[in-house]
Amino acid sequence: MTGNTQDLFVLADRGTLFDVLASMAADGIIVIDKKAKVLFYNEACRKLFQYAPQEILSHNVNMLMPEPYRSEHDSYIDRYRKTGDARIIGIGREVKGRRKDGTVFPMYLSVGEGVIGEERVFVGIVHDLTDIRAEEERRAQADRHLAQIVESSDDIILSKSLDGTVRTWNPAAERIFGYAAAEMVGHPIWRIIPPDRHAEEAEFLQKVSAGESIHHYETTRLCKDGREITVSLSVAPIRDSAGTVIGASKIARDVTEQRRMEQRTSKLQAELAHVARINAVSQLSSALAHELNQPLTAIMNYVSAAKLRWAQAGGDGSDKASSLLDRAIAQAERAGAIIQRLRSFLEKREPHRVEEDLNATLQEAIALGFVGSSNDGVTLVLDLAPDLPAVRVDKVQIEQVIVNLLRNATEAMKESDRRELAISSYRTGPRIVEIAVADTGPGIPDTVAQQLFEPFVTTKEKGMGVGLSICRTIVEAHGGRIWMVPNPVGGTIFKVQLPVDA
C-alpha cells in the first residue's frame, strides 16, 4: 500500500468507510436481528429485490424468500439458537430469492454471525446467480440439442483420442457395428478396422493431429459379427479451448447396400448387354443362314443340272469336267453343313427359365432402360396389376425385350410435343399375362407395320432393324407373342403376351 491510501484509511472515519462499502458493493448486504427483523439493506439489495429500504426495514426478512423458505425461516433461526446447528451460517449456499413482483431467482447466500452492542445479528451477502444459471442452462440446452442430433443420427458419429481410444459412440454406431457403447468407449478403435486398413487409419490420425480433415473417404470396416461393410467417412480434428488437437471426430455412413445395388445394376446391365449381343449375333446368323440357304440351294441345283447335262452329252463321270462339277457340289454341301452347324450351335444355348414376378422384372427393366439414356421430358405412367401370377421366363431375355421397347418408345417421342410412356401389366386369361408399352410418338406407317418384326426392317435412320425381330424371337421362344396396335391417343402400343407356364 502506498502512503496515500494508508493516509486515507487513517483519516476516514469508520462510518464513512462502511457507507462507501455497503452502497458500492455489487452484491446485496442484509443485516437482521435474532428475530429476523431487517436492520440493514444496501443499494444492491434494492436492485435485486425491487423493494425500497423503507418497505423492508423492520420487517421480517422472510418476505424476500419464496415458499417454503418463507414459512420455515423463523424456525431455522429458532433451531440455530437452541441447538447451534448451523446449516448455512459461516458456510453459504445457493438458495432462491423472491422479488417484489413475485418472481423467484437463484442466488448465492453467505451468512455470517456477529454482535452489535448487546444484540446478536446475522449478516447475509447475496450474490445474484440469474445470469450464470441462464448461461449454464443455455449451454446445457445446446449440449442436449447436439446430443440428440448425435443420438438420433442414422450415420455413425464417434470420437476418439489421438491414440485411437474411443471416447464417444452413438446409437447408430451400436446398431451398425454391433458393439454397445460400453464395449467401445475407453477401448481402442482398432477392433472395427480390418487388418489391411490399419495403416490407413494410422495415416488418418496423423493427418488429424496435423489439423487436417478427411472428407467422404470410402473404406471398409469390421462389424462385431465379422461382416465387412463399406462406409463413407469424414474425419475432423477436435480441439481443446486452447486450440490444441486432442482427438478426432468421425462421421461415417454405411453405404454397403448402396454399393451392392450399384454393383447389381451394373452387373445386370452387363448381363443384358451380353445377352443382347448374343441374341443379335444369333439373330443375324439366323437371318444370314436363311438368306444364304437360297442361293446355296440354287448353286447346288445348277451344278447338279450341269452334271446331268454333261453326262447326257457323253461325259462318263470319270472325266475332268465331271470331277470338277462333283467338287463344286461337295463345296456347296460343305457350305450348307457350316450353316447347319452354326444353327445347331445357336439352338444349344439353353435359356435359363425360372418363376419370376413379372412386375419386378418390369421395374428392373425400367430402371435399366433409363440408365444412361436421357429420358428428359418423358412422363412415365405405370399401371401394374398387383395380382399377376408368376411367369416362367428367362428374366434377362424378357428384360431385354422390355428395355428394347422402352428405348424404341423414348426414341420415337423425341420430336413429339406430348411425351408419355405408359407401361402396364395385366391378365388377359387365367393363364395369360400381357405387358403393354404405349408411346405418344408419331406412330408407325402401315407399310412398315406389316413387316415390323422381320429382321432388317427399321424406321430409324441408323437402325439395323434387328431389335424387334430379336424381341419376337425371344417372346416366341417363351411361347408368347408380340404385336403392335396404334395408340388411340396417337403413337404406338406394343403388346407382349406371355403364357404363365411357358
Place this chain on the structure above:
Amino acid sequence: MPGKLVCIVDDDESVRESLAELLDAAGYSVETFDSAARFLSGDAQARCTCLITDIRMPEMDGLALQEELIHRGCRFPMIIITGHGDVPLAVRAMRAGAADFIEKPFHHESLLASVKRALEALPGKAAAVDPAVAEHMTDLTARERDVMDLMVLGHSNKVIAQQLDISFRTVEVHRTRVLAKMQAKNVAELVRLVMAQLPPFRP
C-alpha cells in the same frame, strides 16, 4: 419321261429356276410358279403329276396350298421344301398327306429320288405298312420312343429336352440311336417311315 409334269411353286426365283433346270436335266417336264395363287389360277393343276412347293411363302404358304388342293380333290403327290427349323410345319404337311419333305440345301440325288418315289406311288393309295418298320420300333427303349414321338411331331432337340426334362446332350444321344434303330438317314425319312404306320391325319 413324257407326261410327267412336275410343277414348282416357290417365291424365290433362284431356287425356283435352278430346281426347274435340275428337273429338266433329269428329263421331267417342268412348269414354275412364283406363288400358290398363280398355280391355282391356271390349268397346270389339271396336268400336274407331282408338285414341289416351298413351305414358307408370303400370303398363301405351302400348307394353305395343300389344304386348298385337298379341298379341290387334287390327288397328285406333293413334296414340301423346307428351310431349317420348319420341321413342325413339314410334319403337319406329311400328316395331311404330303409325299415327302426335303430340307434346303439338298443334294440333287435326294430330291430326284424323292420325286421318283412320289411318282411311282399310286395316287390316293396309302403307303404300304412295312412290317420291318414296326419291328424296328419294338427295339426302341421307352425313352427313345418318347424322343421319337416328339421328333416325328417336328420338335427341335431344344424343345424335346424341355418337354422330357432331360439335357440337350441326352436328347442328341437318343436321337442318334432312334435314327440308327429305325434305319432312317434323317428326320424326314423317320417321319416318312412312321407316317406310313399311321392313318393319314386330316385337319
